[in-house]
Amino acid sequence: MPQQASQRRSLLQEARCQTCSLSSLCLPLALELEDMGQFDAIIRRRAPLKKGEPLFRQGDLFTSVYAVRSGSLKQTTSEGNGNDQLTNFYLPSELVGLDGIDESYYPGSVIALETTTVCEIPFDRLDTLSEELPELRGQLYRSMSKELKDDRRMMRLLSRKTADQRLASFLITLSDRFRRRGYSPFSFRLSMSRADLGNYLGLAVETVSRILSRFQQQEVVAVSGREINILDMPRLITLAEEEEQAVTPR
């Protein structure tokens, strides 16, 4: 993922909502400065996770949700037998662990894809605080609702789209998420492996690799390892939607 400069600055210092550059995207989005102080007070600092380290594991007791501060993570669910399903990638300002509320344990493991820092938000305190702060409550409802909406989009992708469309859609979505966070929407680094990508998109690794090669050949994107350059966004959008649907009138 783009630059993790200032890695060395004191994390405790950085970890205050009032000074956090993500506060306009994150949970306290809608809060007044003084309310933000209250919210800030319930947050727990965590040591940065190294690549491959789990934030929590499937089956762990649910206690907190987490806001991603820097880096990225993946969520996977295992179903007894070997094969896991990767259900989500999380980028800075996104909220992790909301699907653990229902059963009071986490239904999937969440693992850092690179060095990653998060803010831990104990859920019982968040709930209590949301009683007093309607804006916070609203934001929490919205976060969950947005995730529901995104899930529906993902189901559509998995059930109706071809492999080409899936890759194109994924790149567009990622590009958009970077843009919203102030990074270049055209040039970025994937923090996940091709295997992760395939698992997430419901494709074999080989298929992912092949399609990326083809996109590159068609000069839609330039791919160099995990470095991505979107060269022709309009074309990519077309690819995501219609898949060469040959102009069949009617």
Add this chain to the structure above:
Amino acid sequence: MPQQASQRRSLLQEARCQTCSLSSLCLPLALELEDMGQFDAIIRRRAPLKKGEPLFRQGDLFTSVYAVRSGSLKQTTSEGNGNDQLTNFYLPSELVGLDGIDESYYPGSVIALETTTVCEIPFDRLDTLSEELPELRGQLYRSMSKELKDDRRMMRLLSRKTADQRLASFLITLSDRFRRRGYSPFSFRLSMSRADLGNYLGLAVETVSRILSRFQQQEVVAVSGREINILDMPRLITLAEEEEQAVTPR
């Protein structure tokens, strides 16, 4: 769906949480009797929907969530071009419309599959009431969280399972939902068409039909139109998980 007896009893009469047979599954689940009265007061009655009638349409302004009282519905999202994606079926006691909170309009249409009655719960009033009633708030969080969790399961189904496994999983899930509602888990009627089923499961109608025929031939289920009889649940569970994975030791 199973028996809709007492259809004729006054709906207004029936539509009180305190006397509703679903209250142990529904949103007011965790409420004391007196709190339930408060909750009950914000609910609006609606005339029953006829088969094919929309509860709301994609793009409509989000105002309320709905609890299904009887019947069933499907949610579909259209993406400009023709083909829709069916993202959910809703049965009695389930909460519809939660994914509309985020953007303040509904991201999909919800349509009755048969004669269906719902309780309308205006969201602003629900939100306000949830401020005073922590149990209600908790239940609302849990409902959304559960839906997130179910969505993950669905993604897994769409991305990793074969057509046979998808059908088997679907039947098991449905069976379980009926069981929880006090209906027979082995004998029930599908309220959705084969086309709906295929759309939901990411399969062609023909595939759905073929597999159902095969299941019938193997005497796992008996199928007669939309009437389903599960004959061999253990086998069905096996089919959902391993797909004839031929006992390949290691």
Add this chain to the structure above:
DNA sequence: CGAGAATTTGAGTTTTGTCAATGATCGTGG
């Protein structure tokens, strides 16, 4: 620098989709 992991590419197979035709069911109106 080197071993193991990750990625790419090729060849052949399998699953599922598409097209087409037939049969069953439902709902409506005579």
Add this chain to the structure above:
DNA sequence: CCACGATCATTGACAAAACTCAAATTCTCG
């Protein structure tokens, strides 16, 4: 109550997309 049209469901034949297996190449990190 039955007939008829329309929708829905089933079945067959073939095609296409994506998977699996295999092997070569590149990358990563100690």
